[in-house]
Structures are given as C-alpha cells and as structure tokens.
Amino acid sequence: MKIVTWNVNSLTARLARVTQWLSExxxxxVLLQETKQTDAKFPFAHFEELGYESAHYGQGQWxxxxxxxxxxxxxxxxxxxxxxxxxxxxxxxCGEVRAFTCYVPNGRALDxxxxxxxxxxxxxxxxxxxxxxxxxxxIVGGDxxxxxxxxxxxxxxxxxxxxxxxxxEREALRGLERAGLRDxxxxxxxDEPCFSWWDYRNGAFHRxxxxxxxLLYVNASLFERATASYVDRDARKGEKPSDHAPVVxxxxxx
DNA sequence: ATGTCACAGTCCCTGTGA
Numbered sequence: 001m002k003i004v005t006w007n008v009n010s011l012t013a014r015l016a017r018v019t020q021w022l023s024e025x026x027x028x029x030v031l032l033q034e035t036k037q038t039d040a041k042f043p044f045a046h047f048e049e050l051g052y053e054s055a056h057y058g059q060g061q062w063x064x065x066x067x068x069x070x071x072x073x074x075x076x077x078x079x080x081x082x083x084x085x086x087x088x089x090x091x092x093x094c095g096e097v098r099a100f101t102c103y104v105p106n107g108r109a110l111d112x113x114x115x116x117x118x119x120x121x122x123x124x125x126x127x128x129x130x131x132x133x134x135x136x137x138x139i140v141g142g143d144x145x146x147x148x149x150x151x152x153x154x155x156x157x158x159x160x161x162x163x164x165x166x167x168x169e170r171e172a173l174r175g176l177e178r179a180g181l182r183d184x185x186x187x188x189x190x191d192e193p194c195f196s197w198w199d200y201r202n203g204a205f206h207r208x209x210x211x212x213x214x215l216l217y218v219n220a221s222l223f224e225r226a227t228a229s230y231v232d233r234d235a236r237k238g239e240k241p242s243d244h245a246p247v248v249x250x251x252x253x254x
Numbered sequence: 255a256t257g258t259c260a261c262a263g264t265c266c267c268t269g270t271g272a
Contacts, residue, residue: 009272010260034272036261061261062271106272145272158255199272200258243259243272 001071001253003029005101005141005214006235007197007244011035011066014242015043021235021246022050028071029094031101031141035064042066059087065103065142071095080124089125089142096253097222098132102142107163115163118145119172126175134180137222137253143197143244144215146173148183151193152212164211181217184249185229196231197244205236216249225251 004027008014011032022030035042035058042056053073058064064087067073075093091100102125105118125140132138146169150156159165177183185194195210204210216229228250236245 013260108271199256201256203257240259 001029001095001097001251002027002248003031003097003099003139003141003216003251004246004248005031005033005143005216006246007033007103007143007214007242009034009036009242009244011037011043011064012041013240015046017235017240017242019046019050021232022052022068025232025246025248027248028069029097029099029139030066030068031099031139032066032068033064033101033103033143035066036060036062037064055090055092057087057090059085063087063103065090065101067092067094067099067101069094069099080128082124084121088121097137097139097251100129100138100140100142102140102144104143104145106145107169110161110163110166118163119168122146122169122172123175126172126179129176129181130179132219134219135221137225137251138181138219139222139249140176140181140217141215141247141249143213144173145213146170147211147213148173148186148215151191152186152195154193154195154209154211164213176217180219182220182223184216184218184223184226185212185231185247187223188226188229194231195245196247198236200243214244214247216247218249222251225253227252
C-alpha cells in the first residue's frame with residue numbers, strides 16, 4: 001500500500017499536476033492539504049474517474065484538506081469537534097488504515113496569536129491520537145509547518161527567531177511521539193535531510209534552501225509493516241509546481 | 255533578506271497569507 005501526503009497550495013491551480021502525479025505514481029491513499037476550495041467546488045467526479053473515492057473538508061479561500069482512496073473510504077471525521085472554523089484536519093478509514101490529513105497552522109511569528117493557536121492545535125492533535133486504537137494501523141500525514149530537528153532545516157542560523165524551528169513547536173510535535181507515533185521518513189532515513197518544501201522566492205529550490213515539514217507519522221502497528229519512505233522532488237520542478245513536494249510511505253499491506 | 259504564487263475584492267492592480 002502506498003500512501004502520500006501533499007500540500008498542493010490550491011487544488012484549483014494544481015489539478016493538472018495532481019492528476020498527472022496520480023497516474024504516474026498510483027498511490028492507494030492521498031492526503032491533501034491547502035485545497036483552498038469549498039466542498040461545492042471539489043472535483044469528486046474527476047477523482048472518481050481516476051479510480052478514487054474522495055472526501056473533502058473545505059473552507060474556501062484558505063486551508064482545506066482532503067483524502068482520496070482506492071482501497072475504500074468510510075467513517076470520515078472533520079475537524080477536532082472543538083468549534084474551530086478553520087478546515088485543517090480530517091480522517092477516514094481507508095482499507096485497514098485509519099488516516100488523518102493535517103494542515104497545521106503556520107504560526108506567522110513567535111509573538112503572533114497564530115503561534116499560540118499553532119501550539120494549542122498540535123496539543124489537541126496529540127490528545128486525539130493518544131485516545132486512538134493502538135492495535136489498528138494509523139497514519140497521520142500532513143504539512144506540520146515544523147522542522148522537527150536542525151537536520152530538517154537547510155540553515156538553522158537563518159531561522160533564528162523564526163517559526164518552524166522554535167523549541168516550543170518542536171516540543172509540541174514530540175507530543176505526537178509520546179502519543180505513540182513515529183516519524184516514518186526520518187526513521188528510515190536517519191541522516192538525509194529529505195526536504196519537502198522550498199520557498200517560491202529567491203530560487204530557493206535550486207539553491208537547496210529547503211525544510212522538511214511534510215511528515216508521515218505512523219503508529220507501531222503500521223510502522224512494523226513499513227517498507228519505504230521518500231520525497232518526490234521531481235514534483236517540485238516544471239510548470240506551476242506546488243511549493244511542497246509529495247512525501248510517500250509504502251507498507252506491506254494489501 | 256526576500257528575486258514568488260494564489261486568493262478575493264478594491265477587479266488588470268492591491269492587500270493578505272504563505
């Protein structure tokens with residue numbers, strides 16, 4: 001089973017690139033972030049023609065997450081049930097796997113209220129995961145907007161005083177590990193950066209100025225079936241790319 | 255430090271968010 005997380009930075013702008021990627025890579029489960037669409041605009045029929053059931057939790061101009069699956073899609077949840085109006089998280093049962101897609105708040109700046117919201121949001125997510133069934137395979141993928149360690153940042157000094165690398169964010173992210181999850185890509189690649197995001201500005205991609213902020217967290221039940229994880233950097237190249245690359249996990253599951 | 259992209263509304267430019 002192949003599962004991918006991808007922040008597409010507007011599904012409207014990216015539909016051709018997403019369609020091409022699905023046909024080339026044939027993932028079984030697709031966790032999308034930043035669809036930037038209402039549910040009414042989401043191309044359910046288009047994905048059905050490609051062989052995928054889909055569910056969307058949209059808002060409109062900002063945020064928006066979706067799950068596509070060709071191994072079944074049921075028991076969909078949207079949000080944390082805490083009244084948050086921002087469409088940033090949903091989950092579904094895809095075959096044997098419970099799958100979450102997450103678009104963690106950016107934070108904007110360390111002294112911005114959005115940063116406090118980000119920390120609280122991550123704590124809420126950890127609480128949800130801590131209460132999940134430990135026996136069944138579980139994956140939590142998404143754009144976490146946090147580089148877990150300095151290896152995940154092209155130049156930690158350049159990010160001093162900035163979001164995405166601060167200790168409180170990293171500590172909040174470790175809450176997911178305390179809840180029983182493992183960072184799949186890092187577990188399988190202890191020494192490679194595996195960057196997944198490069199700023200559109202300043203030729204950052206070609207200079208290698210990246211961050212690893214798109215992550216696949218899996219519980220022990222799914223980790224023991226993991227066979228591979230990788231970033232598809234090619235998806236960051238060419239015409240109208242997202243600023244994020246897809247991050248893939250492969251598992252010995254039917 | 256900022257050379258871009260996408261969105262909506264002020265609607266072919268500007269402010270906002272990333």
